[in-house]
Amino acid sequence: MSLSPVQFIAVPLFAAFLIPLIGKASKETVKLVPGIVLLYLSYVALNLFPRGLERPIVEHIAGFNPPFGITLYYGPLAAFLTTLVTLIGFVIWLYSYKFIIREPFEKYYMLFMLLITGSTGIILTGDIFNMFVFLEITAIAAYSLTAFLRDKDGAEAAFKYLLIGSFSSTFVLLAILLIYMQTGTLNLADIALKMADVPITMKIFILILFITGLGIEAEIFPLNGWAPDAYSQAPSPVGAVFGGIVVKATIYALMRIVYLMFNFHSVLHFFVIMGVITMLIAEMSAMRQHQIKRMLAFSSIGQMGLVIIAFGLGTEPGVRAALFQMFNHALIKTLLFFSAGYLVFHSGSKHISALDGLGRDKPLTSFFFAFGALAIIGLPPFAGFWSKLYILLSVADAHLVTVVVLILISAVIEIVYYLRVVSRLYFKRETATDVRRTPLSGLAAMGILAVVILFVGLYPNTILDWLTPAARELMNTSEYIRTGLHLNSGLLSINF
Amino acid sequence: MYNDKDAKKIVDIIQSYARKHSLWVVAYGTGCGAIEIPPTMTSRYDAERFGIRGSATPRQADVLLITGYLAVKTLKRVIRTYEQMQAPKFVMGFGSCTINGGMYWDSYNTINALDRYLPVDVFINGCMPRPEAVISGFIKLQQLISEGKAEGAEKYLKNLEWYRENQNKVIPNWNMPDYNW
Amino acid sequence: MEINWSSVIGIVATPVIAFIVGVLYGGAVRKITARVQNRYGPPITQNLFDIIKLYSKKTAIQHGVMQHLGPVFAITASVTSLYFIPVIKDSPYFQNFSFNGDLIFLLYMMVFGSLGMALGAGQTGNPNSAIGVSRGLSQMVGYEIPFVLALVAIMIQFKTTSLNELLAVQDHFTNWIIFQSPLAFVAGILAFLGMMHYAPFDVVIAPAEIASGPPSEFGGKYLGLMMTSGSIFAFVKLVLFVDIFLGGASDFITLIIKTFLLYMIPVLTGIVSPRFRTEQSILFFWKWPTFIGILAIIVVVLNG
């Protein structure tokens, strides 16, 4: 079987529906399936990666030529993001292996595979309606996973998530509808080409719908009310999935659409401003949280604000920095959610105050939390340092010194609340000891992430070399349209 | 010509002259006699012209001036003060009380004769002795010093056991530190 | 190596002279104080007798090595400072090492003794000593400020920090710094009152309050060495002020006259004064003397 980007969607989808069936036969096997699938996907991703970097792979489903058929666009950016998603997915599976032991875990794995499907789908698809479908797959899986623990708070969080998420889907659907009404096509590249003819009022209208719709999932303030609840009430690996995979995919979708269709400067400025507001309010709220996972959720929002700022710069270094930050954040926040998961598990309480002295009792888990905290604050030699530095440099290149200062202020706030937890972990008196041990799979998952974080921190070039073409791809819309539609470059002229 | 003994003699003469003319007094103003010390020191009688000067601490003092009766309790302090002084050191009893108990001769709580407890070099009698008497007492002490007869400190050392015995007799709770000289 | 005999004589003779003059001044002060108080007073040599008596004490006690060395520190500071001051202007005998040091060095050297004494006093464990040291050091912060202001004013006026060069400037009666820079002199002399520890700035010793302050536990040879050092140190301070403000002295007679007159200022102030509390004296120094010192610098800067 030759490797193709389709497998990123097809294999997990297939696996997702296979899982309940296997579950009938053997419960234990179910646990292995996602692992195998994700391992395979990682293999595919790593194999396809060089090809994607070299020349974008455009797949046409069902043989229709663009703009009519459904296309998959596997360029450097998609290559990068799918690799990220599959790798993070694998690590999350590894972690879940011992963490999700409560029934019905086959459903958990099914939904998890659906999330992977949805996310890779969002990243790969070249068709806007498909994007919506994948968004919805992701969302439904996410609602269910949020309520997975079947407790009071989980249901509440899931319901809020669903409420807001429905708005999101409505708006996105409306926007797609309007696009279709105006351009008569659903292919992204084709839309981009035809967007020039759309009246400006309608364009803005569509843009606003997109911003609102996707902004909900991308956690832009004030649309992010669901996020802290969902992150904190879902099982920890699910929190990691949200922070590491779902949000990344959504931001990708938003940015792809904005860069492709609404590439005017003031829109990007708007993103910068929204990013700053999101970041500041999230960090300030995070500072006053009493629950560790809620704090991590707000921190995630803050980091997303940072990513949005960098995307909003609309320069190639900015986009690259944003992608780098996405990558790092996916790794680090996953690590943090992992360790927080076990910390909560061991302390038996979601409250930060219950973590006193856990560092002595559970040294490795706490170590990974501290590691993640240092990394996400942006301290060298961890990965977070470089992405933050790059974001700052690109912001400064755009002569937005105020934004630089604001980012740094939020970083200071971040330091305060993360280090509060870290110092509690290690240096408060022990309150209770838990005889249960952190399982090896969980530690292995965290270990892998930590090693990658440290490696990237020491050798940022490895990632940056991939990011440059990816950023170029996002910036270079004409190239996307050309390859997406198999056009010759001569035919193309876009002016807004 | 030059003789070691002579040199020593010269040094001795200088030393005793200096000692004689520099008497630093730590005045233990126990009884009513303390009132006589200020006029002695100030402009009316001006004891400073003889090199007599008040001293703040026993470490620096040469003369322990006990001005009046000594209760048993104060005796202990006096002994400690005396023992903290550096040799050569002199004790002056001031007033009848230090000689024979004076008007307190039959008190249950005062000692009668100071020289049973400390080696007194000069007694000044009277109740109260006037400043003139005090000064004459000092002059007597100076005479004794220049004659080399004011050897109270050595006497005390030599007869320490006897003094201690007497002291212990009246002082019930003897918790003074041991001295190793 | 060729031995410069004149400097050897100087090195030997200077401390002796300083000691004798200092001791006699001390006696004179007692005499004058007595006369002011309508007393006859002790003989002028009284301090000498006291010192000899202290040395001739047969026993001594010490509480530890720092108490043992405290007076040594003090005498080291006094004599070293003495060696670095030109006692007699242009004399081959009494300039000693004054070419190898300067005013700032002297400032620090003079503190050396206080610090050593303070350490010695601290070792005795007597709370009175500690209180005395606390007061002394606090008061030092008070008077050092106007003193330094005065010195800085002079240094910047004559662009030198060397005493010898300052002496060279004051070659004539009218060129004395007291006339060239009177404000600096006023600030300096007010600080001098504090430095001499006479009333109203005698809270350090404070007889009848904290025994005798830092030297409470010192007796016999230790007190003797301290008094020796104190006599020399008084002379050092006087000569320093004479050198800085009053044009120095080319012979002993002038030196004696100038230093004696200068000495009378704190002494006569002291006789008629009560005692300041520590913080009062600190704040006193930080008010008028400091203000005058600043004024002196401003005047110098404006003129220069």
Next chain:
Amino acid sequence: MIYYAASILLILIGMYAVLVKKNIIKIVIGLSIIDSGVHLLFIAIGYVKDATAPIYSRPGLEAGQMVDPVPQALVLTAIVIGLAVTAVALSLVIRLYDHHKTLNINRIRKLKW
């Protein structure tokens, strides 16, 4: 045109329900109504007056005489998704009722700040 108006009206009614009603079941109903409105809008876009279904049911039928098939295809998907969401929502409502013994959304706000 009436379809447009109707669909927008539906969306607004749905929004009103979601934003004002306190009963979570009513909120879910509101969501469904919004969905319906959007779906109707979808159909309305593709609708061509007097046109037939997009099937070559008789020869000579031109593309212009057929309604646009794409929105119809899309709306089917959207309906399915809407259904799924509603199903999840209702199951969550049941769960919430189990835990809170109330359907008032103002009382279900343990997670805040």
Next chain:
Amino acid sequence: MVSLTTLYEITFGGAILAFIAQHTIKQLRTFIVIVTSALGVYIVWRLPSQATDISFRLGDFQILWGVNEYSQLFALLIAVLGFFTLIYSIDFMKERERLGYFYMNFLIVIGGMYGIVYSQDLISLFFFWEIMTWSSFMLVIYCCDDAQSIGLKYFVFSAIGAYAMLTAIVLIWANLETTSLSVLFENFTNLSSGLQITVIVLFIVGFGVKSAMMPFHVWAPDAYAISPTPFTALFSGALSKMGIWGLGIVLLKLAAQSGFYVWVQDIVAWIGAITALLATFYAIVQTDAKKLLAYSSIGQLGYIIVGLAIGTPLSIMSALFLAMLHGIFKAMLFMSAGAVFYRTGSTDMNEVTGLIRKMPWTFLTALFGIITVAGVPPLGGFAAKWMLYEATIQSGHYFLVIVLFAASTAAFLYLYRFIFSLFLGQEEKEYADIKEAPLTMTVPMVIMALFTLVVGVFPGIFINPIGNAMGYFGNYTFNWDVSSLLNEWGNHVDMMTVVMTIGAIFIIAAIFITIKNYRTTRYVTTKDIHTSGEIPTENENLTYAVDFYKPFERAIAPVLKRSIDKTYNLIAENLESAFDFLRYVYTGNGQTYALYVVLFLAVLMVFAELIFGIQL
């Protein structure tokens, strides 16, 4: 073959190895640590002759590491202090837990500092700077519960400083497209003057935080006091010097090129002087010995800042001289306080007294330390102070010198209190069984103490390398004798004569007082003192240590009353309440969130024209 990479590899590798060893073979841990730091000393010593610059690309940046005389000066200080403090820590930390953690972070701090001084570009500077910051934070919070908020304060201030620096770096990158220091120096004048002053101020803030400059000093006393003593010695001795290192570069290489130099000089010099004065005042009223030393550190750093700011050759010399010397004597003092802590379990000056007979070597170190700090001849501190005053006066900062003098005089107060309270005074029954600190602690202390004496006699052994290091800033020549000090007016102090005189008189006087009445001089305990005849019992404590400088406190009460620390706390509290208020946005009601969404949409729709700036 030694090179910078081997230095980093050994130091960081040693850090990780030490951590691993702690959890596997405990015995190896100490060995690894000592060998690592010793190798560090060796490599740093050999570096100038052997190392070549290392340059490679990292991301978009050209990273450049190189050795110059200026860096070398600080690197040697770091290496030597690191070595001594680690030796000291062997016994000091023996009974503590989590030693792997401790030693790992310790070595990382050292490595980070090497990285800072050897980096020739801003990115690696910042990289190592942050490494140093977090690893030192880890050590600050090492000890106990109370350390947490203090550590946080330290980190927040460090972060503010570091981010100020980062902002400057980012601005430089945005405008000059370079991160290389040498290119920056060359092209600095190409920046607009507004940008120049911004960059300078940001850098000064950045480095000023680490060197505890006045408005940013509040972290220092607590952080110094609470961190484990071997680290405190390094913290105050070497880590704070990183700020000085940077300030030197900023003031003398960047600010000197700008048109604001005179202003920057004056302002920074005054800040430094006021830092020195106020820190001294605060030091006087402390009751904890380590806290006192911490404030003293702040004060001394103030002097160094003044020296750098004045910018004449003599003042730079004095600043660097003092920086090096401060590294040594403050380490000595902290170590002696630590030795006291090791034996008595406390550094509270109201409690611990009379240890001189129990811990003579520690006392000796402390004595040399305070004499050096006080700047009293014949020890090394005098040379530094002397040069600083001469330079300050001669460069026309007349009032500055008064402030410095006042601070320096007031410094006697706290120095005396430190040595008096811990070592002198009444001997306590409680401490009757105290023994001298173990050899691993006393030997480094005494070596450093003797070194201050050597520096005092031969200031040249510092002055010549510093003179070389100043070549980094321009053409300064110092051909001084090894033992003399010279100012710009031509006045000089010959330290050799001074030391000989002091030594001779001291020895003569000491011999005299010892042999006089040798047989009848007896030692008495500190209970046998003049107490007006009262006999203190064994349990009575006669030490005068509480409120030692009450009168002085009363005199400076107006100064002490106002505290910048309180202001910061107030700001922090208000900010937290503001944040609390903000997060009420998240009401927890799903409907409200939905309303936000709709409102967001509505606002965007209504103000689309305004927001997107497009004519509809």
